[in-house]
Amino acid sequence: MSIHRSHKIFGxxxxxxxxxxxxxxxxxxxxxxxxxSFKSSDDFLHLASYQLPSHxxxxxxxxxxxxxxxxxxxxxxxxxxxxxxxxxLGLASLAGFGLSKINFRGKKSLLFYFNLxxxxxxxxxxxxxxxxxxxxxxxxxxxAVIIPQVAFSLAFSIQIFYSFYxxxxxxxxxxxxxDGCSPLQIFTKIVVPVSQNAFLTVATMQGVFxxxxxxxxxxxxxxxxxxxxxxxxxxxxxxxGLTDWGATFAMIILTVLPTLLVYFLANKYMLAGLSAGxxxx
Amino acid sequence: xFVLPAFVVFSLIVMFSIxxxxxxxxxxxxxxxxMNFIGLKNYVDMFTADRNxxxxxxxxxxxxxxxxxxxxxxxxxxxxFLTRITRGRAGLQTLYYIPVIVSTVALCQIFTMLxxxxxxxxxxxxxxxxxSDFLYEEWISNPTRSLAVAAFVEGYKYFGLYxxxxxxxxxAVPKELTEAAIIDGASAFRQYAQVKLPYxxxxxxxxFILVLNGSMRSFDVSFLLTKGGPGNSxxxxxxxxxxxxxxxxxxxYGSAVSMTIIILCVGIGLLLQKYLLGRAEEY
Numbered sequence: 001m002s003i004h005r006s007h008k009i010f011g012x013x014x015x016x017x018x019x020x021x022x023x024x025x026x027x028x029x030x031x032x033x034x035x036x037s038f039k040s041s042d043d044f045l046h047l048a049s050y051q052l053p054s055h056x057x058x059x060x061x062x063x064x065x066x067x068x069x070x071x072x073x074x075x076x077x078x079x080x081x082x083x084x085x086x087x088x089l090g091l092a093s094l095a096g097f098g099l100s101k102i103n104f105r106g107k108k109s110l111l112f113y114f115n116l117x118x119x120x121x122x123x124x125x126x127x128x129x130x131x132x133x134x135x136x137x138x139x140x141x142x143x144a145v146i147i148p149q150v151a152f153s154l155a156f157s158i159q160i161f162y163s164f165y166x167x168x169x170x171x172x173x174x175x176x177x178x179d180g181c182s183p184l185q186i187f188t189k190i191v192v193p194v195s196q197n198a199f200l201t202v203a204t205m206q207g208v209f210x211x212x213x214x215x216x217x218x219x220x221x222x223x224x225x226x227x228x229x230x231x232x233x234x235x236x237x238x239x240x241g242l243t244d245w246g247a248t249f250a251m252i253i254l255t256v257l258p259t260l261l262v263y264f265l266a267n268k269y270m271l272a273g274l275s276a277g278x279x280x281x
Numbered sequence: 282x283f284v285l286p287a288f289v290v291f292s293l294i295v296m297f298s299i300x301x302x303x304x305x306x307x308x309x310x311x312x313x314x315x316m317n318f319i320g321l322k323n324y325v326d327m328f329t330a331d332r333n334x335x336x337x338x339x340x341x342x343x344x345x346x347x348x349x350x351x352x353x354x355x356x357x358x359x360x361x362f363l364t365r366i367t368r369g370r371a372g373l374q375t376l377y378y379i380p381v382i383v384s385t386v387a388l389c390q391i392f393t394m395l396x397x398x399x400x401x402x403x404x405x406x407x408x409x410x411x412x413s414d415f416l417y418e419e420w421i422s423n424p425t426r427s428l429a430v431a432a433f434v435e436g437y438k439y440f441g442l443y444x445x446x447x448x449x450x451x452x453a454v455p456k457e458l459t460e461a462a463i464i465d466g467a468s469a470f471r472q473y474a475q476v477k478l479p480y481x482x483x484x485x486x487x488x489f490i491l492v493l494n495g496s497m498r499s500f501d502v503s504f505l506l507t508k509g510g511p512g513n514s515x516x517x518x519x520x521x522x523x524x525x526x527x528x529x530x531x532x533x534y535g536s537a538v539s540m541t542i543i544i545l546c547v548g549i550g551l552l553l554q555k556y557l558l559g560r561a562e563e564y
Contacts, residue, residue: 027379048401049394095283118494120299151293183283219527234386
């Protein structure tokens with residue numbers, strides 16, 4: 001019996017150790033950046049990179065704000081992310097509803113058609129879209145960044161809405177028909193209010209992806225006034241090279257902070273979207 | 282009526298682009314002059330004259346194998362681990378997912394600093410405590426290692442995504458199945474090997490396909506962290522396509538490289554989906 005128990009304690013210790021190690025592996029980079037963002041230039045010279053800052057120094061954050069562009073980057077990222085998410089929610093929820101609750105011919109092939117989008121890489125659309133956007137002089141505008149992101153996120157978002165609506169009881173829709181609602185009224189007045197979870201899932205997941213997006217914005221914008229936080233962060237290093245690590249650390253914290261906040265507030269919804277797909281098989 | 286708006290946007294942007302890139306692949310378009318139809322020349326050049334092409338295809342396939350181990354293998358192991366512990370699962374899952382939501386740009390910069398040599402970054406400083414030779418160990422700028430380092434960062438970023446999917450699938454395995462196995466005296470290892478993993482096989486396969494697809498089109502990490510280098514040692518197809526088109530102004534040639542990516546992603550994806558998922562349903 002005691003052997004059995006010590007065996008158990010040993011197992012528990014090992015598990016605890018693994019859990020902590022994995023946790024360090026996943027969180028250390030962000031902790032390292034946060035701590036380093038408070039280091040003074042003196043600390044960078046005299047302390048080893050893994051050591052704690054000698055005192056909390058906010059000078060790096062000042063450097064980032066003084067340089068002035070961060071507010072422009074934030075403005076652009078907010079405009080682009082919000083517009084993309086709103087358009088995506090509208091288009092994908094309508095399509096998901098139509099595909100799961102309305103019977104029409106060719107529904108199956110339409111579903112397959114959208115699913116193809118899951119496999120098509122966005123990167124290969126950059127050349128043709130660059131051609132089209134320059135022909136209609138759309139380069140360096142918000143739509144040039146927003147449209148491709150909406151279109152390429154549709155496949156995944158429709159799938160989430162589709163599987164959500166499939167489990168929505170038909171009675172709800174039928175009740176609406178009996179009350180004499182038009183299909184659009186059924187959708188806006190009855191279906192949307194009960195599907196907040198699906199909306200939150202798509203909004204938080206795609207919102208974070210869009211905030212972090214790099215390649216579309218990098219390709220289709222040129223001027224500094226159009227840059228987003230990820231591009232600004234990327235340029236930041238180019239401008240300062242390795243000379244100002246402190247400011248770079250502060251910039252990373254500022255650009256990542258919004259996604260971390262959204263994640264800690266709404267991780268339930270973000271993870272739910274992934275889990276739903278798994279259980280469905 | 283409901284599906285129409287999404288259908289139009291999707292067709293106009295996504296499907297239209299794929300058709301367009303196929304057409305541009307037969308031209309010598311350089312971004313501003315006229316497009317001239319040159320037939321299969323881009324493809325002939327790509328397969329025979331381009332000294333980098335096959336090496337880059339090989340890199341992409343090697344990279345994909347790394348990712349399958351890190352993301353499918355790592356994600357599955359961590360998910361199994363989570364099901365084996367009793368307390369704090371939700372909290373740990375939330376923390377393990379953090380790399381997924383940090384942007385690749387930020388992550389690549391963080392790793393550049395962690396792996397820095399002059400001044401020594403955290404990794405070299407810590408290794409240097411054991412053996413001072415490690416202080417000068419090159420990671421990102423070492424041609425024999427840069428591909429693996431980029432693959433590690435990509436795997437690090439995305440394994441949490443698959444961990445969440447695997448975990449959800451594992452805890453959805455019916456209790457009766459595992460209980461029957463426990464009554465039969467099956468060890469924990471055999472419970473997984475013979476009951477749970479076969480049960481979630483469709484999920485394993487679909488994650489396998491997702492990772493395969495994601496790695497063959499992988500762009501950001503190689504582009505930002507190693508810049509494909511040194512030389513072409515960590516160059517992958519998608520950033521190579523990008524450089525050909527947007528840096529060398531060979532949009533026609535870049536489109537031909539794009540077709541390789543499309544064929545790898547969609548072709549292998551559909552084949553595997555049909556073959557493997559078809560078989561998995563027999564379980």
